[in-house]
Amino acid sequence: MKPTYYYTLYPDTFLWINETEGVMYNAKEHTYLSFDIHGLIKKYCLMLNELRNLYTIDVSPEDWEDTDLRSWMLDTVENKMGCLIEYSDTESRPISFPPLLNLQSDVDRIEKEKGREVGxxxxxxxxxxxxxxxxxxxxxxxxxxxxxxxxxxxxxxxxxxxxxxxxxxxxxxxxxxxxxxxxxxxxxxxxxxxxxxxxxxxxxxxxxxxxxxxxxxxxxxxxxxxxxxxxxxxxxxxxxxxxxxxxxxxxxxxxxxxxxxxxxxxxxxxxxxxxxxxxxxxxxxxxxxxxxxxxxxxxYTCKEDITVCSYDKKDIFAHQVMNSNYxxxxxxxxxxxxxxxxxxxxxxxxxxxxxxxxxxxxxxxxxxxLTRDVTPECAKCLHRYLCPPPSNYGFVIGKFNLCHLK
Structure with a gap:
């Protein structure tokens, strides 16, 4: 069956999900969207996060009739996270490259490679x-x-x-x-x-x-x-x-x-x-x-601070591997x-x-x-890359999740 649309996320859009929630953030447009994960929405998010799909999913006529899925896709398009492209026999399938960190200089990777030293x-x-x-x-x-x-x-x-x-x-x-x-x-x-x-x-x-x-x-x-x-x-x-x-x-x-x-x-x-x-x-x-x-x-950081953040792609990558405070x-x-x-x-x-x-x-x-990936309070939070990195206040207060996010 031919698809009705191609659903594609932009290369500047980050997608993070867990079992019940999802978050998208476009690092170029500085737009943010959070949503519930269920049904076809969960299926599509999982497929989008598979590298082989190149951030593009075929939307079948049957899936397009799903009200929740269609509303979710239109919402992401409105927030500039991606686009819907109508299927055409004359046009090739669109591709998009997910924002992935180049770990060429990552310490863990360097230590594993022969002939390279952290120094x-x-x-x-x-x-x-x-x-x-x-x-x-x-x-x-x-x-x-x-x-x-x-x-x-x-x-x-x-x-x-x-x-x-x-x-x-x-x-x-x-x-x-x-x-x-x-x-x-x-x-x-x-x-x-x-x-x-x-x-x-x-x-x-x-x-x-x-x-x-x-x-x-x-x-x-x-x-x-x-x-x-x-x-x-x-x-x-x-x-x-x-x-x-x-x-x-x-x-x-x-x-x-x-x-x-x-x-x-x-x-x-x-x-x-x-x-x-x-x-x-x-x-x-x-x-x-x-x-x-x-x-x-x-x-403390609140949800509003997250929704109006203006991090670019390099900032998000930095939050994944380093602490800019130190x-x-x-x-x-x-x-x-x-x-x-x-x-x-x-x-x-x-x-x-x-x-x-x-x-x-x-x-x-x-x-x-010291990133939020390695602090137990924050390691599973969907917003951990949209938050400022752990700081001295976390040390003196005794916890690093200085926020009002659940």
């Missing part, structure tokens, strides 16, 4: 370095959630750091974050010279109160204003106003990080933004153990420990080579490859 991609995979200087910190636990000064009576040894960077391939290092009161760092001048020799951008993270004396540093010969950016944690109106005045005529880029613990902080931050329209103020939520209700209301990032603590994620044990020390540190991290899934 062949090491230089490309180190893009960001965070240096925690040590000293005092008002909230030392915040460093487990975002870049924030830690409390440590010791300071990062500059000679060991120099050796570490001198023996590393820094070609693809794009950014260095320096976290802590650099003005109190005993090796400040040597550090500035060391950073000046790198091509990477440098971000200085410090408390607003600690930045009051930064004027001398900005005017020093070692300080290239085009290379540096200041990230200042709001610590009160007085230091906020004073530093804004000091930096107003400076060409250096700077922004304020505003710690958010609850609704009142959001209101205060918004008022501050309105009163300082020329100053960048970035919200920085912090979990304290007592504000879970706030996180559930304002931070990938390419290493952090160094004052004692020389090196972390791929400071919520996990260190991958080594600053006395190890960059090569060895990255190889160790890439062979496990502790951070760089």
């Amino acid at each position: 062949e991609y090491v230089a490309y995979n180190w893009n960001e370095l965070s240096l925690f200087l040590g000293g005092q910190s008002e909230h030392p636990d915040y460093c487990r959630q975002f870049l924030y000064p830690i409390a440590d009576e010791h300071f990062l040894d500059i000679q060991t750091l120099e050796t570490f960077l001198a023996t590393a391939n820094n070609t693809y290092l794009l950014q260095v974050n320096v976290i802590g009161d650099i003005l109190q760092y005993p090796y400040k001048k040597q550090l500035m010279c060391l950073l000046g020799g790198l091509t990477a951008k440098v971000c200085l993270y410090m408390l607003g109160d600690n930045a009051k004396g930064i004027g001398d540093l900005l005017n020093s010969s070692e300080f290239d204003k085009d290379k540096y950016e200041l990230k200042l944690y709001y610590a009160g109106q007085n230091s906020f106003d004073e530093i804004n005045r000091m930096l107003a005529d400076s060409s250096i880029s700077f922004s304020w990080m505003y710690i958010i613990l609850g609704e009142s902080d959001i209101e205060e931050m918004e008022e501050m933004k309105q009163n300082n329209v020329n100053v960048e103020i970035i919200p920085c939520p912090a979990f304290t153990g007592d504000n879970l209700d706030f996180f559930e209301q304002y931070i 990938w390419g990032r290493l952090s160094v603590f004052p004692d020389g420990s090196v972390y791929s994620n400071i919520n996990n044990p260190p991958v080594g020390t600053i006395k190890d080579t960059i090569y060895d540190l990255i190889i160790k991290e890439m062979k496990n899934r502790s951070a760089w490859r």
Whole structure:
């Protein structure tokens, strides 16, 4: 029997199903559709996911009469997931290529192939370095959630750091974050010279109160204003106003990080933004153990966030194999420990080579490859590739499914 139509999904359309539900997402049009799986709809979805069918199914006259199936297909067409092409004796059967990830560079695959080593991609995979200087910190636990000064009576040894960077391939290092009161760092001048020799951008993270004396540093010969950016944690109106005045005529880029613990902080931050329209103020939520209700209301992912996401095909592929929150990032603590994620044990020390540190991290899934596929709470969720990757908030809260999806 000749088909009535060909039903074809577009190459940018992803289809995920389980026993009862299905989800489609077009990464080019950024359209989303969820639906129930039953009857012929389930049969067609299973056939579409068979690679040999090339995302095209023959729709028989009998199947076309099925109200649920026809309504579902028309709904997917309306949402730009695919198309219905009327059968013609003179036209060839359409084909479409499902969006499949090229695993040529996947770590698991490389390890299985003879003549290849994970290390062949090491230089490309180190893009960001965070240096925690040590000293005092008002909230030392915040460093487990975002870049924030830690409390440590010791300071990062500059000679060991120099050796570490001198023996590393820094070609693809794009950014260095320096976290802590650099003005109190005993090796400040040597550090500035060391950073000046790198091509990477440098971000200085410090408390607003600690930045009051930064004027001398900005005017020093070692300080290239085009290379540096200041990230200042709001610590009160007085230091906020004073530093804004000091930096107003400076060409250096700077922004304020505003710690958010609850609704009142959001209101205060918004008022501050309105009163300082020329100053960048970035919200920085912090979990304290007592504000879970706030996180559930304002931070957790909801269904609406998913339906309006704008991921392209590369984003979806990335979510399948890597964690963009951690990938390419290493952090160094004052004692020389090196972390791929400071919520996990260190991958080594600053006395190890960059090569060895990255190889160790890439062979496990502790951070760089911590995807929702390997987190038990999310592994079977149809939306796992449409959600942001697991983050530090999941570690400190104690679960990774920070969402309102079932």
